[in-house]
Amino acid sequence: MAVSLDLESKIKELLSSVEVSKVEIEGPSICVYIRNPANLSPEEVAEVARTLKKRIIVRSDPSARLPKREAEKAILSLAGDLVESVEFEDVGDVYIYLSKAIPERDFKRLARDIFTSTGWRAIVEMGVPKMMKLPSKDVLDVRAIFHKAFERRMSMMRELGMRIHHEPIVREGAITISFLGASMEVGRSAILVDTTESKILLDCGLKPSQYEEEFPLLEQVDLDELDAVVLSHAHMDHVGCLPYLYKYGYKGPVYMTDPTKYLTYILLTDYVELKEREGLTPPYTKSDIEALMYHTITLDYEEVTDIAPDVKLTFYDAGHEIGSALIHLHIGNGRYNILYTGDFKFGRTNLLNRAVNKFKRVEMLIMESTYGGRDDVQPPRIEAENTLVKNITETIERGGKVLIPAFSTGRAQEILYILNREMNKGSLKKAPIYVDGMIVETLNAYLMYPHFLNREVAEEIYNGINPFTSSGNIQIIERAKRLEDRINQVAKIVQDGQPGVIIAPHGMLNGGPILEYFVHLAPDPANKLIFVSYQAENTLGRRILNGERDFIVRSLSMGEVKVSMKMGVLSIPGFSGHSDRRELMKYIETLEPRPKKIVLIHGEPSKTISLATSIEIRYKVTTVIPKVGERIRAL
The missing domain is CATH 3.30.300.230 (GMP Synthetase; Chain A, domain 3)
Structure with a gap:
């Protein structure tokens, strides 16, 4: 166009x-x-x-432009043995996939050198060194889907350009926001921002439950009129329904960061495969996930982008997991500005920087309230780490195994980083640390995109050190293709008679590989279950924390199993990737500029109400708590 x-x-x-x-x-x-x-x-x-x-x-x-063969020779001459593969696209782009991560300044310089010497616009993507021996099939699948769909991508981009780049017809119309999930609850995040010119959907997730997953109120979304979907991060309660949109006819883009793109594919394909292995029908197929992937447009932090005739989007670091983003919408040439936090952490962690809190304009803040209760004050990180190391040491010394349910992205990597570091320091007795499930695949994103991590961790990776496995005690459990092999795999680990640590998803004991280990380890009081993440209502993890000890658990390898739990239980909230009560209040106190209105979502009713009351009393800002399905007028 x-x-x-x-x-x-x-x-x-x-x-x-x-x-x-x-x-x-x-x-x-x-x-x-x-x-x-x-x-x-x-x-x-x-x-x-x-x-x-x-x-x-x-x-x-x-x-x-040089002919492709000559250009490839020039690229190999410039990048040497760093190049893993090269893909040319007829519009004039060349994708260069490296065999390891290099500092951001270096890959930007490499891209410039390739452009000036070959005439091809270079998009440089980093990879994981072979020496780190992580399975990378999912990473390669994402790249293959992207390049195979070149013609469809270009067709979508041409249509999208026509839709975005025209002058708005109505400049002063109403701006409304519909909350299709995650209001007075945790899960199924989905927010529809509606102007007279455009409709933007922020996140599209599932609500986790041990019984039946809940979808957002997507019947309120006209897919033919939807201009864009914007994804804050790759956790199932924010991304789990995205392929469902493509299944039912959505043809537009979804915006996210580069790490989120790979994590999204890993999480969604695993979800479909798990449903199929359990004999259930998933709500969408792998072909729907592929459609999502080639409609993806990735953005860097602080890169301002038009996504509709009257809306500009900017991502900012949210500090929740690698690639997680605060979503800033600039509507009507500055007429109104919305900041949606998604899940965020206003505190530095072992791996990430804290969430950004300085902006040019913010009229409305839509903020999570997961830990908004008056008593939701997390202990200092160092205290949480010491508690974790102490309890693992005690369990190992008595010959038991520690079972840590962890979300595949974010929490799992931080726990693995801490245990690896403490074993290297000698503060934690050396024992096998088994890492299972999607945690293995998602480690790739952390090693491919170190510039999304804090400087110290990034420097380790640039220097060829894997900060997650360097102790030599980390045992990666690659997924078995046959059920019989999987049963033997788990049995070998749980029955070896040796102490150790097992980290596996799902973080709420709500399905996934963790249940395979739980049914075997739960009856033995020598073992310990350590929760390091939030446990939502109606999940097995919450039931355990509420005191239940007898369950019927559906295990993939054993079917329905009656479990009488005697293993020890400990919850350590200090590792959360969410801001606690103090951090949520501090964020509002230090946020520049102070918003005129705050909307609280993504929290249990009592916690959200408590936080809203405190905000209004202390900061004198109008604070709204919407219900699921409610539509409010911003302007």
Whole structure:
């Protein structure tokens, strides 16, 4: 789709050092084609983006590109043995997949060098070193789906460009927000932002339950009118229903960060496979997940992007898991600004930086309240770590096994990092640490995108150290293809008579590999179950914390099993990736600018009400608690 002559003239004026051959619209971006890429500087491109307030992509004219074979030789000459694979796309892009992670400044320099020397716009993606011996099938699957769907992606981007880049017809209409889930509850996050020009869906998740999963109220969403979906992070209560949209006809984009893209695929495919292994019918298929993946548009933090005629999107670091994002919507050329936190952590953790709290404009804050109760004050991180190490040591010394249910992304990696570090220091007695389920695959995202982690951890990875497995005691449990092999795999671990630690999903004991171990270990008082994450209502984990000890558990390998639990139980809340009560209040206190209205979601009723009361009393800000299905007017 061509741009207006006025816009093209302005771009040519701003890029006077190069010869512009054409300017087109591609999805949310303005694509500028030039004939002399060696003359272009990154500063010029940044200046065009700032001046036009648009996302700018610069490609070379076909006449300025080397033939693919020559270009590949030049790329290998520039990057050497770092290159794992190269994929050319006919629009003028070349995807270069590296064999390991390198610092952000280095891969940006490499991309520039490749562009100027070959004429191909280089998108450099980092990989996981072979020496780290992690299974990477899911990573390769995502890349294959993306490139195989090139024609469909380009078709979608052309249609999207036409939808985004036109002048709004109505500039002063109403802005409403519908809460389709996660209101006065934890789970099925989904928020519909509706202006006179556009409809944007924020997250689309499932509500976890031991009995029956709940969907958001998606009947309130007209998929033909939906302009975009924006994903805050890859946890099932935020992403679990996304493929369902594509199953029923949604053809538009979903915006997320690069790590979230890979984590989303891993979580969703595992979910479908688990349902099928249990003899259940999943709500969508792998082909629906593939449709989601090639409709994905990834953005970096603080990269402003048009996603509708009257809406600009910016992601900011949320500190919850790798790639998790605060979602900032700039509506109507600054007329109204919404900040949606998703799940966020306003405190530095072992792996991540704390959530961003400085913005140019925020009129409405939509904030989670998971730990908003008056008593929801988490102990300091160091205290939680010491408690974890102490209890694992005691269990190992008496010959027992520690079972740690953990979400596949976020909590599992931090716990693994801590145990690996403490074993390296000698503070924790060395014993096997078995890592099972999706935790294995999701480790790839942490090793591929260290610039999304805090500086200390990133430097370890850049220096060739795997901070999750370097102690030599981590035993990766790769998924068995046959049920018989899986049964033997679990039996070998639980019956070896040796003390150790097992980390596996699901974090709420709500299904997944963790139940395979639980049914074997629960009857033995020498073992210990340690919770390191939030346990939602109606999950097995919550029932255990509430004092229940006799259950009927459905295990994949054993079917329905009656379990009489005698193992010890401990909950350590200090590892949460959510902000606790103090951090939630501190976030509002330090948030710049102070919003005019706060909407609280993603919390149990008593906790949300308690937090709302405190916010209104202390900060004198109007605070709203919507119900599921409720629609409120922002402006």
